[in-house]
Amino acid sequence: MRNFSKYSLGLAILLLFLSSCSSSKGFIFALHTDSFQNKKSELIKVICINPTFRKFEDTDFDDEDYEFASKFKQLYNSSIEKYSKKNKLNYEVYSPYSEGEKLTSYYKDLLPLKSAILKSLNVQDNPMNEVESNTYKKEIIQKFVVPTMLPAELAELVGKYNTPYFSLVDIYTSKGKSYLFHVIVDLNLGRIEYQEIKGYSGLVKKSEMKMFVYDSFYLLDKFFKK
C-alpha cells in the first residue's frame, strides 16, 4: 500500500508535468545538426550578419507586420551580443545599426553573403520550407537532406574578416507559429557547419525572444563541451 501510494504520487507528478507541457505554448520541434570536426578553440570569431526579427500577420508568412518587428530590432541585436558573450562565444554583429567601416562592410560584403545563405537554405529539405507541417515532434537529426553548398568565390571574405565563420540568427514569428533559426557557415569549406531550427507554437514576444537567444548560445556552448 505504501509502495502503491509512492508510485501513484510519482505518476500524478508525471501526468501533471505532461499536461502542463501539452497545454502551454512552447517548442513544437527542435532540429539541430552540425558537421564541425574541430573544437571550440577553432571557432575563433563568428561574424553575425544582421540578426533579423520578422513578424507576419498569419502562418502563411506572406503579409509582414513591420511595425511590430521594428520595436524588437535593437533589443534583438544587443541580446545576441550579450548572450553570446555570456556563453564565451565571440559573436561580432554587423548590421544597419553598425557604424563607420563596419557599416560599409555590412552593405558591401555581408548583405550579398546573407542573401546567398538564405537562398541556399531554400533548396534544403527542412521544416522552414514545410510551414504547413503541424506535427508535434522533438528530435535531433545528424544531417539535413541536402548538404547546402555556397559558392567557393565567397571564401575571399575569410582573409578580410579573419575568420571563416559567418552566421545568421533570425526569428520569423506569427500568432500561430514561429520559427527560430541559427546557422553558422564555413566559407573555406563553402557549406553550413552548424544549424539549429526550432518551431514555436505561438507569437514570439520579448521574453520568448530573449529565451531563444540565450538557449541557442547555451546549446552551442554545450555542443563544444560534448
Added chain:
Amino acid sequence: MKKYFTYLTVFCSFVLTSFLSVEAQQLSDDQLKVFQSSDLSKYNFDIEKKSKALVKNQEFLEKDVAFKVYADALLRISSMINAGDFYINDEISEYLESIIQKIDPENNPESGIYRVLLSRSSIPNAFCTVDGTVIVNIGLIGLMQNESQLAGVLAHEISHFKKSHSLKQVKASIEDSKSGRRAYSSLYLSMKYSRDSEYEADAAGLNLIAASPFDAYEYSKALELVTGKNSDSTEIDLIKFFKSDVFKLDTSIISAKEVKRLLKKSAKKEERTLLSGNDEMFESHPEGQKRQLAAGEILSSISYVKPTVVSNDVEFKRYQRLARFEMVKNDYFRADYLQGLHNALRLADIYPTNAFAKNMIVSNLYWLCNLKSAGVIDDLLDETEIRNIKSMAQLKLIFEETPNDELGKFLFTYLKKLWEADNTNETVLYYLASAADIHLGKETAKIHYKNYSSKFPNGIYISSVNEKLQ
C-alpha cells in the same frame, strides 16, 4: 644581327604586353565596379522622417493614411535591402540614374525625386514605388538591346509615379473596402495597375521619351522583349547541348504538348509578390500587342520624329555585358540553378570562349543533378519562372522526367569530356570528382579528388577536397 635581334625582342615584348593588357582589360570589364563612397543614405534611412516628408507632397490621401502608406512602402524596401536583394553603390545604378535624369527634366540631384535600386533578380522587371524609388532588376538590363529600349521602360515606370497611380489606387481601395491598413498593404504587394493606368503610363512615358535624346520607337520592341515575344533574345538550343557524340540524353521527353502545357500554366500564374522576387513586369498587361499598336498611334499623333543623334550605345553595351554576367552569378549564388543553367547556356552562346560561362554551366548542372539525386528538386523546379520561354519549359521537363541514373551518367560523361579537352580548369575537375561521387561512388571520386589535390594545391576548392580525402 645582334641589333635586329634586340629590336625583335623589344617588338615581341611590346606585342605580348599589349596582348596581356587587352586580356586584363577584358577581365576587368566583366567585374561590376562598386563605388567606395561612404554615403549610404540611399540604403540606410530614417523611415519615419522620410515618410513625414513625403506626406507633405501629396494631396490624394488623408495625412495619417498617407503616412502609413509611405512608411509601409519604405519598410518593405528596407526589408529587401536588408535581405541583400540590391547592389550597393554600384556603377549600373548610377548609370540608370543618369538615364532618368535625361528622361525627366524635373528630376535633378537637388530635387532628388527618384532613387534607383538595382535588384539582383535576373527576371526582366522594373517598377517605381510610391516614394519614387525605381527598382530595376539586373535581368532587364541584360535583356534590352539598346539604351532607348531601357529608357522607354524606365519612362513608363516613372510615369506611374508622376501620375500618382499607386496613391489613387490606394484611395479607391480604401473607399471600396473601408478596411484600412489591409487594403493598401495587399495592393502594394500585388503591384498591379488597372488597364487604363497602363495605357496612361504608356502615353505619358512616350511623351517623356519623345522630348529626350532617346528613340521612342524602341519602346514597342522593349514591350516585345519583356513579354517574351522575341524568341531570338531568350531561347536556347537545348538539343544541341544534351546530344553529344559520347552520350545522348533522351530528349524525346520534351514533347511539344507538355511544353505547351507548362507555358500555359506559367502564363496563368498570377500570385507573384514583390517580396518573393517573383514579380513579373507587365503581368497586368495581357494586351501586349494592343499596347504596341497604341504606342505607334501616340507617336503619330504627336508627329514624332526620331532624333538624328540617338544616345550613345557604347556605354549601354558595356553595362549590358556586365548585367549578363551578373545575372548568371546571382542565379548561382542565390541557388536558382535551373534559371542559372539557362542563363549560363545563353551566355555561352553569346560569348562562346568565355571561361566563366562554361564554369557556370558546370556548377548549375552539377547542383541540379545533385538535388535530383537527393530527391528534393521538385520545390526548386516549381519555383522557377518559365516566363513564356520555351527552352526554360523544356529544361524543366528534362530535370523532372529524366531518371537519376541517366542524369548522373550525363553529368559525369559531360564533365569527363570537358576535362579531357582542357585539363587546366580546376572547376571542371572539382565537379568531375563530385559527379563521380553521385554516379560511381566514393572510391572513384577519391581518384579525382586526389588528382585535384596534386594539380591545384592552392585551388579555390582545396579545403573541401582535403576534407573529402580525410
